Amino acid sequence: MALQVELIPTGEIIRVVHPHRPCKLALGSDGVRVTMESALTARDRVGVQDFVLLENFTSEAAFMENLRRRFRENLIYTYIGPVLVSVNPYRDLQIYSRQHMERYRGVSFYEVPPHLFAVADTVYRALRTERRDQAVMISGESGAGKTEATKRLLQFYAETCPAPERGGAVRDRLLQSNPVLEAFGNAKTLRNDNSSRFGKYMDVQFDFKGAPVGGHILSYLLEKSRVVHQNHGERNFHIFYQLLEGGEEETLRRLGLERNPQSYLYLVKGQCAKVSSINDKSDWKVVRKALTVIDFTEEEVEELLSIVASVLHLGNIHFAADEESNAQVTTENQIKYLSRLLGVEGATLREALTHRKIIAKGEELLSPLNLEQAAYARDALAKAVYSRTFTWLVGKINRSLASKDAESPSWRSTTVLGLLDIYGFEVFQHNSFEQFCINYCNEKLQQLFIELTLKSEQEEYEAEGIAWEPVQYFNNKIICDLVEEKFKGIISILDEECLRPGEATDLTFLEKLEDTVKQHPHFLTHKLADQRTRKSLGRGEFRLLHYAGEVTYSVTGFLDKNNDLLFRNLKETMCSSKNPIMSQCFDRNELSDKKRPETVATQFKLSLLQLVEILKSKEPAYVRCIKPNDAKQPGRFDEVLIRHQVKYLGLMENLRVRRAGFAYRRKYEVFLQRYKSLCPETWPTWAGRPQDGVAVLVRHLGYKPEEYKMGRTKIFIRFPKTLFATEDALEVRRQSLATKIQAAWRGFHWRQKFLRVKRSAICIQSWWRGTLGRRKAAKRKWAAQTIRRLIRGFILRHAPRCPENAFFLDHVRTSFLLNLRRQLPRNVLDTSWPTPPPALREASELLRELCMKNMVWKYCRSISPEWKQQLQQKAVASEIFKGKKDNYPQSVPRLFISTRLGADEISPKVLQALGSEPIQYAVPVVKYDRKGYKPRSRQLLLTPSAVVIVEDAKVKQRIDYANLTGISVSSLSDSLFVLHVQREDNKQKGDVVLQSDHVIETLTKTALSADRVNHVNINQGSITFAGGPGRDGIIDFTPGSELLITKAKNGHLAVVAPRLNSR
């Protein structure tokens, strides 16, 4: 896809992805270019990721627009060179996970989207590689996200740094010190539900392996006035509410507390004990656990909680005036609790709360206090107890964080990473001493910030051999001087007023101020102001024109707060405390020390100076936090509020300094690595020095001499547009390179795959071919051997069995037997049988017999009784007639029928005459008379005992089988036969001459029935028969052409039987 970029008249730049649907890459009325270097997703490319790339870098509107656009996309981080600008999203963006940490580890700062972890990692790497102490300065106004950022940084180091040799206890303590400090030092304010009411600078010590081994915390000016008073909508320090909400019943009982914040006067001033965003109960659990981690013993926890409770009880102490208007304690119960919790004498405490000890001329005098003074003394004690406990707590945490190896030689090789989370610039409707200190602190840090950024910029130019062009910027030294200068500064004047004898009041202090610094351009009071401004200033107020804006301070309480006075007898009482923590907080030496302690402002000034020195000794990194709205709402971008912060954080100033000369600079190696694909000479690799490569590259890109400068190690590009043009070219080039790389890679990938497949195929093929070849060769070898053995065996086949002919002989036998199996005779009539080899002749014969027997047996088993009878009859027929009578062969294929006459064809009378005798066979016959040889149609019936000749319905003749002496028949083809009857039987008429069309069948059945099989005579020529008593008849048979039966002249019956072919 070709990348098209168009510049449209409004100054917007669009990237045309589709001719009809342009996809907007950039917006902005001032032509803000939004593409950033580095391979980022489209979302990451919203706005510029580094303000120095803003074309119109002096325009606050362009700055705000960029910030707004990114914020809308939840991109809360943007750079100004190395400075990270962070906008509080007021929502969990899920950008601090372990994966995010990994993503930012060890990568170049500018190669990934801006992130706090990028700063964290860069700082850590610098610490490790250059072994220089580092400091991350996190600034911004209340609620801007400083503490959150500090916590995220600590979390990053705790999770990504190697664990120290002695286990991870230090890491846990570093992390767990936070909830404890926050419980005691943070409170809900109107600006922030978890506002840090103290400044914090934390050192984390790393050993030479980069593992965190210890830490140290410096705390600054706790806002202790909060202990006794909170503005409406604000709370006291979290710990009070946490204890009341989360503390166990037993603990509360011991401390004499009720589980109700409303019962304590120090907790009701702000009228908002409950806050929806805070869960005091679960926070209490966290704090309790954390205390254990940071080495608190159970006793110490108890002592600490006793102090917390004692502050609450102090708040509930009431006074009443006696007749002389002196204050008297009316709440004895509280005194009792206090005496127990703090380990002091009740009476002493009572007296100390209502009297003041004055030492005049070496004598101690007790002067009673009036109601107001007593309340003041009580509050002063509460504040002192709490603030000193806080200081003690920090000391205790420091002892727990202190590296256990501090004494060992390796300790000297540790490096330190400082995290500064200090209260931001504050402007309220009513600003007091605390705001004065806080804003002074910010003024100091701003001064340091400008100094260091300018310095580093200048140093970079010098190091690169590029001429430094002076940058115009506002130096706030003048304001710092106004506050801190000796004798003439506000703090000095305040101290002086606090110390001087006589009636010093806040107003006398103001007058003195007016006298001393009236000429100062950044100072204003009602008296000094002109007519117009005077209206906005009260008489007890003075105004400072801070670098970040004007702030009007009310002088009320300045002297008191600066003095931080605690009456001597209260101090003495506390010094006698049996509570170990209290006795550490109130040192007896303090009482004997005649020197007046430093005032609060001076202490603060000195600690700030010390802080500045600490920071100066380290390599700085900056996180500038911005609060997007006052409502703590996600997604709301309050233009006015943010513009104000941009101004007082000096971000525009910072940008101007950064952009004074050149908008962009990068090391030659980095620049060349990124853009080398744009020049044929540097792509894909440049063999020479990176600097020369960059020179060739920019010449090829057509950079004009005024657009860039070559430093010693870096190229400096003056205008962002030059860089953007290069970036656009790179974007286009990337597309084509990506396509080429893709194509090459795909080609390579598929070729590799193809080659792999090919190699595999060849491997399989060759293996298979080998296998086939080997099989074939083995088969051939076997065949050759077999043939050879057969031939050899064949030659020796007649020799006695020996190894040479054994195979052949076996083979012949086997093949005969196998062959035989296929060629066995199909039926009993099949006489075929393969010829056996000589050695198997006998076996073959046995087999043949077996086979035949088997077939016969099988046949016999399978035939029906009728068929058996048929065969038996046929066998008898064959026995009688075979080869003896001419027409026998014709009868063979014709089946014998059980009877040739049905029951209906036989007269019932005949049947009746036969009685119970069954008829086994009946056949129509022709009977020839014995005398005239007349043919007469008769029926022949066979019963179990006789042959019966029937004429119609009459039994003409019955021949019992016992009387049947024989049967005669000719050998010719005629069908005449004679039944010979016993001559002695007078009942019989003589032999009977009959003719049947089924002569063979009839005779066989008759012979069988009469058991006269051996009495069937087959005669050649003629048959003699008995024609009646004493008279014989003769039948002559002659062959002829056709059947002719006649009575011959000689009185014989002449039968001419046709000759048949079979004979």
Ligand SMILES: Nc1ncnc2c1ncn2[C@@H]1O[C@H](COP(=O)(O)OP(=O)(O)OP(=O)(O)O)[C@@H](O)[C@H]1O
């Ligand atoms: N990066 C962030 N992501 C999500 N929420 C945040 C982030 N930073 C800050 N917040 C939200 O804003 C609130 C205020 O932040 P934080 O306490 O860090 O402000 P601060 O600058 O320390 O203010 P103060 O000067 O009053 O101590 C946090 O409690 C949290 O709810």
Ligand SMILES: [Mg+2]
């Ligand atoms: Mg904070």
